[in-house]
Amino acid sequence: MPKKATILRTLMITAVMALAIQSAGAQNNTLDRAKVVRAAADALGMVRWSDIGAGATRLAGVDVINTMEFQGSGTSYSSGQAFKTEYHVALGYNPAAMRVDMTRTGAGGGAPQHSIQTVRETYAWNESETGGGLVPGKGTATPAMTALKDRLLQLWTLPYGVVKAALAAGEKTTVSMENGATVITFPLSGQLAGITVKATLDSKNFVTKVETRPDNPALANLAMETEYSDYADRGEVPTDIKSPGRIVQKQGGRPMLDIQVKMWEANNPYLVFPVPPNVKTASR
């Protein structure tokens, strides 16, 4: 019969070991790539499943983000000048595409500048009106291939793009702690190969800061820093998808865009991005 002191010592050692195991596990969890990226996806409401009418079927959770639309207003900057800006974005990830409809008015007044900048996979073009260049006589499309990478980067540095790209990068994605915050770092691929993304999460696992760093100094214009804050479900059709309420973008420390989001429709709305025939031809 062991003595009471021996039993107590054994129990204490067991407890300490158990706590150490869990502590090590927690540390590993914090730094586990899959868990960190999953937590970021869950915070945004990206991973979903539903059993309505499913009978005996129990499907896994899937990434439900494809198309989105958001609108906001604020300030954009160009050549050191500030412009009052109305910002309307339609985007999709399957296929990767984005249409940015922007109206800017200078501080001195004057006629507003309106632009529609579109990108889809390997094509970039400007539209004179939404869908311009697709139907003869209804607007024009002007190829803008030099803007391809910049526009794709805008898409993939949105919070949802960051999570998708981090997942797609697989084992090249790393997670770490910096100043008490979780950081996800990964390389982009395809048209954006050679650019590294560093995304910082807050305590609720929301993507709050995204920094891009091109390997090639010639692409320094693609080094950007974007901050996202004030996450909420902003769709008129509720989805439980969380979207940022404010977007602030800087380049080389200088402000580029500061937008307050009014609406963010996440229920995979009908948004399409067909490439106009003349853009396809010009890009060959």
Add this chain to the structure above:
Amino acid sequence: MRLSGYSRIIVAAAVLCLLPAAVFGQEFSQIPRTSNAPPKPSGTTPRTPDGHPDLTGVWNGLGDNLLGVPNQIANNGLAIESETSTRDLHSGLLIATFPRATTRPLNNEQSERAASLLRRVGSNRPVYKPEYWEMVKNLDHNANEEDPSNNCMPAGIPRAGIPSYIGQTPTYFIFIYPGQGGLIATQTMYRMIPSDGRKHTPLQDLDGTYTGESIAHWEGDTLVVDAWGFTSNTWFDQIGGYFHSENMHVIERFHRDGNTLTWTATVEDPDVLLEPWTTTPRVALLNPRPDAMLPESLPCSERDLGHIVTKEHH
């Protein structure tokens, strides 16, 4: 032996520390079916005396409730193959897939919102002319009020999808679409489709109907049903606000392989579409029971619409 209070706390802490691993190990251990991917065919394809595949039978979807979310996701073109793999059948893109974060059932609101997203996430979308983009988006956005199949109206063709019963003779087919509750709460539809070599009535001589004028012919072992003469008062897919004009032309293809029936529909409508659109193939399974019957549909009596006060999708 009695432990002191301090010791009991330590023991309890140790147990609690080790518990999550034990519980996690049991999670997901009793999942009976984890895929909505199209079923693989089995058995031989029976043929009629004239040599064509025999499509006669009761066709029961993928094995679950035809209106269940797994089938709706499949109809939207997403094949969830396992707990780690999902493919968009139209684009071929792999969609990130994760084990469920919990085994607890979702509440109704969570389930409905997730279902609404899942029904729309696929990439296979018809491309309308740009002047209709906003209209389509708004129709889907306001589907609670705008969906023309509300108030027990027929779903129409091709929205009705694969018929639940096909009867085949040498000169005509009978398709039956039972009335449904839920997402497409509609009345029963039937079609009598000649396959005797006749030609279409000129479009301008037809009054638009929900199922159109349908004529069938064989292309090899595939039954092709060509239809026009539609009312514009339907949408051509289950979700999406996909309206059409009275000039819509629909070509459906049915191909039987053993106990499976693969269906696609191509929609041509140059009035509103930029290009023809083809559904992602859907696969139904034959009900194997020789005595299988279609039960009588419940009368469609709309009682919910008046209570819907938000744009939340159902």
